[in-house]
Amino acid sequence: MTYNKTILYIVACTILFLYGTFAFSQEPETSPPSNVTAVDTPNDDGSSITVTWDTAEDSGIVGYKILRNTDAGEFEEIGEQLDADVSEYKDKEIIKGKEHAYIVRAITETEASVDSLQTGAVRATGQWFHSGKIQLFIAMIIFCGSILGSIYLSRNNQEVFVRRIPGLEAVDEAIGRATEMGRSILYVLGLGGVSGPATIASMTILGQVARRTADYETTLRVPCNDPIVLNVVREMVKASYLDEGRPDAYSEEDIFFLTDSQFAYAAGVDGMMLREKPAAIFLQGTFYAESLILAETGNSIGAIQIAGTDSEHQLPFLITACDYTLIGEELYAASAYLSKEPMQLGSLRGQDWGKVLIFLTIVFGVFLELIGVNWITTFLQRVS
Amino acid sequence: MKRQIPLILCFLFGVVMLLTQFSPHSLSQGIYEEVLNWARIITPFALVFSTITLLQTHITRIRRQTEHWQYSFLVFGGIAIMVVVGIPFGPQNPVFEWLFNNVQLPMDATMFSLLAFFIASAAYRAFRARNLEASLLLITAVIVMLGNVPVGDLIWNKLISLTPWADTYANGSSLMKQWILDNPNLSARRGIILGVSLGVISQSIRIILGIERSYLGGGD
Numbered sequence: 001m002t003y004n005k006t007i008l009y010i011v012a013c014t015i016l017f018l019y020g021t022f023a024f025s026q027e028p029e030t031s032p033p034s035n036v037t038a039v040d041t042p043n044d045d046g047s048s049i050t051v052t053w054d055t056a057e058d059s060g061i062v063g064y065k066i067l068r069n070t071d072a073g074e075f076e077e078i079g080e081q082l083d084a085d086v087s088e089y090k091d092k093e094i095i096k097g098k099e100h101a102y103i104v105r106a107i108t109e110t111e112a113s114v115d116s117l118q119t120g121a122v123r124a125t126g127q128w129f130h131s132g133k134i135q136l137f138i139a140m141i142i143f144c145g146s147i148l149g150s151i152y153l154s155r156n157n158q159e160v161f162v163r164r165i166p167g168l169e170a171v172d173e174a175i176g177r178a179t180e181m182g183r184s185i186l187y188v189l190g191l192g193g194v195s196g197p198a199t200i201a202s203m204t205i206l207g208q209v210a211r212r213t214a215d216y217e218t219t220l221r222v223p224c225n226d227p228i229v230l231n232v233v234r235e236m237v238k239a240s241y242l243d244e245g246r247p248d249a250y251s252e253e254d255i256f257f258l259t260d261s262q263f264a265y266a267a268g269v270d271g272m273m274l275r276e277k278p279a280a281i282f283l284q285g286t287f288y289a290e291s292l293i294l295a296e297t298g299n300s301i302g303a304i305q306i307a308g309t310d311s312e313h314q315l316p317f318l319i320t321a322c323d324y325t326l327i328g329e330e331l332y333a334a335s336a337y338l339s340k341e342p343m344q345l346g347s348l349r350g351q352d353w354g355k356v357l358i359f360l361t362i363v364f365g366v367f368l369e370l371i372g373v374n375w376i377t378t379f380l381q382r383v384s
Numbered sequence: 385m386k387r388q389i390p391l392i393l394c395f396l397f398g399v400v401m402l403l404t405q406f407s408p409h410s411l412s413q414g415i416y417e418e419v420l421n422w423a424r425i426i427t428p429f430a431l432v433f434s435t436i437t438l439l440q441t442h443i444t445r446i447r448r449q450t451e452h453w454q455y456s457f458l459v460f461g462g463i464a465i466m467v468v469v470g471i472p473f474g475p476q477n478p479v480f481e482w483l484f485n486n487v488q489l490p491m492d493a494t495m496f497s498l499l500a501f502f503i504a505s506a507a508y509r510a511f512r513a514r515n516l517e518a519s520l521l522l523i524t525a526v527i528v529m530l531g532n533v534p535v536g537d538l539i540w541n542k543l544i545s546l547t548p549w550a551d552t553y554a555n556g557s558s559l560m561k562q563w564i565l566d567n568p569n570l571s572a573r574r575g576i577i578l579g580v581s582l583g584v585i586s587q588s589i590r591i592i593l594g595i596e597r598s599y600l601g602g603g604d
Contacts, residue, residue, distance in 0.1 A: 043408050044408050045408050045409055045410040045412075045413055046409070046410060047410070126408065126409040126410050126411075127407075127408055127409060128407050128409050128412075129406060129407060130406055130407065130408050133405075133406050136406075137406055140585075143582065143585055144585070144589060147585070147586050147589050148589065151589075151593075151595065195423070197583075197584040197587055197588070200587065200591070200599055201583075201587060203598065203599055204596065204598040204599065207598040208598075224434075227427065227430035227431045227433060227434035228426060228427065228430045230430075230433075230434055230437065231430060231433065232599060235600075236598065236599065253440075253441060253444060256437055256438065256441045257434035257435070257437045257438050257441075258438075261488070261492070262492070263491070263492040263495035263496055264488075264491070264492070264495075266495055267491075267495050275451060275452065289496060289499060290495075292499060292502045292503060292506060293495065293498055293499060293502055295506075296502040296505060296506055310580045310583070310584075312573050312576045312577060312580070315576070316510075317503075317506060320506045320507075320509060320510040321506050321509075327576065328576040328577075328579045328580040328583065329576075329579035329580055329582065329583035331583070332580075332583030332584065332586060332587045333583065335587075335590075335596060335598065341595075343595045344590060344595055344596065347586045347589065347590050347595070348586070350586065351582045351583065351585075351586040354582045354585070354586075355578070355579070355582060358578060358582075
């Protein structure tokens with residue numbers, strides 16, 4: 001009896017030992033990635049599908065691989081292995097117009113893998129409107145509406161008050177001074193290309209300056225650093241001289257290409273200033289580090305200098321070294337200010353209404369934030 | 385008619401390019417890229433024209449023997465060398481690279497370094513305490529300049545150590561500098577940027593609608 005009990009005891013222990021050894025040698029079961037979804041990527045041209053899933057913490061997963069279905073109906077791996085904390089993959093190598101399904105494969109420390117359920121088939125389509133830019137679109141409609149409305153009202157010759165801009169008032173003074181001294185006028189358009197708003201604004205001022213130099217028979221020198229700007233400027237100045245009835249006074253040689261290199265251009269213009277000693281210098285347009293090199297050299301020769309730029313980093317330099325400076329928006333108002341055309345002046349009023357609106361939005365937003373309401377801030381921050 | 389066609393084109397392209405900014409569709413982005421490519425194609429032609437213009441300018445100078453006309457030969461020499469070395473062998477060839485690295489870059493650096501002296505002379509004029517505003521500017525500039533160099537905090541900490549608030553107000557020089565840059569300076573810059581942005585919108589509308597047409601040459 002004792003012998004049987006001993007045998008039974010040994011068998012029970014062996015079974016327990018074997019079960020324990022077997023049970024504890026197994027890896028903890030890794031659960032497959034959950035909540036796997038595949039959707040057409042929003043706000044794109046229909047060239048990608050976004051796959052998302054939930055990451056599991058402390059699950060032994062070291063990364064994920066994405067599988068996409070093939071024409072044969074099988075799934076193949078795409079892209080590189082993703083890190084364990086990644087929960088989104090944007091597949092940009094899809095075939096447009098074709099439906100795709102995905103599986104997310106979790107990779108464990110022992111290189112074992114667990115696949116998720118297959119997602120539903122998704123077809124990517126391009127969106128016609130970027131919903132992340134709805135705020136910008138609304139703002140554009142409002143600003144454009146205020147400017148167009150003001151232009152429309154000004155067609156009825158409504159009086160538009162424009163505050164005095166000293167820099168623009170001084171244009172005649174500068175040209176008159178150059179004429180009296182018998183010296184030339186140097187007009188520098190900056191380094192911007194023809195598509196730059198500041199360059200376009202500068203060219204419109206140049207057109208007005210050219211009309212006056214045509215009247216006064218003063219030499220106008222324009223060194224350009226952009227080939228396209230050069231051609232447009234030549235046409236503009238020529239047309240201004242024609243409009244003033246002085247085509248004979250126009251000299252094409254005075255409007256020339258210098259170089260497209262930033263500091264070589266600065267050196268060239270500085271050289272012109274020191275050699276020719278122009279009586280008036282206009283620095284209007286987009287400027288970078290060369291702004292102070294030009295303005296200080298102009299200052300050293302005693303020329304009257306009128307600057308204008310939208311590069312806010314260069315404004316302090318120009319304000320310091322020049323006699324007059326058009327600050328930011330004044331540069332864009334110059335054309336309307338000098339031409340006095342009612343419709344152009346109307347656009348300035350619309351611009352001011354835009355500023356009032358921004359100011360009110362800021363004040364309203366600050367007030368709402370103070371009382372704990374932040375929907376306006378969230379709405380504006382959602383721009384993508 | 386000479387003016388109407390460019391104005392119509394300007395209106396159409398202006399409106400279409402504006403709408404492409406709000407549409408990610410492949411058709412919209414295709415139009416956007418295509419128009420940009422057209423603009424890029426114009427540039428090489430304009431560059432050839434500009435080079436001819438540059439040569440004409442210097443030929444005229446030599447012919448008329450204006451002041452320093454001899455330097456115009458350097459322009460021809462420079463263009464000739466870079467064309468002879470650059471066009472057949474490409475911009476990656478050693479001679480072209482040597483010329484770029486040992487001639488153009490040092491000259492650019494020389495011009496750029498002049499900025500330091502110009503900043504000093506401009507700062508001397510700007511920071512003269514002639515009136516209240518200029519005095520405020522001077523004080524602010526001194527604070528920002530001291531805050532930008534380690535000796536600023538060193539002086540501040542030395543002075544503040546003589547008071548009971550040494551621990552509370554340590555490194556005050558750089559902190560004051562940062563406050564000036566982050567608050568009054570940034571506010572003013574953002575104000576200017578807002579004004580500029582609205583100015584650009586306003587000007588763009590004037591151009592698209594054909595109200596502003598001086599870029600076509602002439603006013604009317």
